Amino acid sequence: MSVTVDKALPNHSCPLCGGPNACAAAESGKLDTPCWCRDVRFSAELLARVPEPLKHKACICAACATKSST
Known part of the structure; x- marks a missing residue:
């Protein structure tokens, strides 16, 4: 069984x-x-x-995730 995401979650833009x-x-x-x-x-x-309003509502993009690990 799959779980449906609320339309407001997650966002398509990196926070x-x-x-x-x-x-x-x-x-x-x-x-x-x-x-x-x-x-x-x-x-x-x-x-x-x-930012606090975007916590748990938007995914960080691969570019930002990669930048943080270097």
């Missing part, structure tokens, strides 16, 4: 840079959709940079 985040769950509307981000570890420091 840090505003660019597209390529979120497969947002695209399909299902949380169990395979996505690039499942294999990435986001640091606490990176997650802390997400």
Whole structure:
């Protein structure tokens, strides 16, 4: 059984840079959709940079995730 994402969640834009985040769950509307981000570890420091109104509502894009790990 798949879970349907509320239309407001997640957002298609990165909360840090505003660019597209390529979120497969947002695209399909299902949380169990395979996505690039499942294999990435986001640091606490990176997650802390997400503005409060966007926490748990938008996925960080691969470019921002990669920048933070270098």
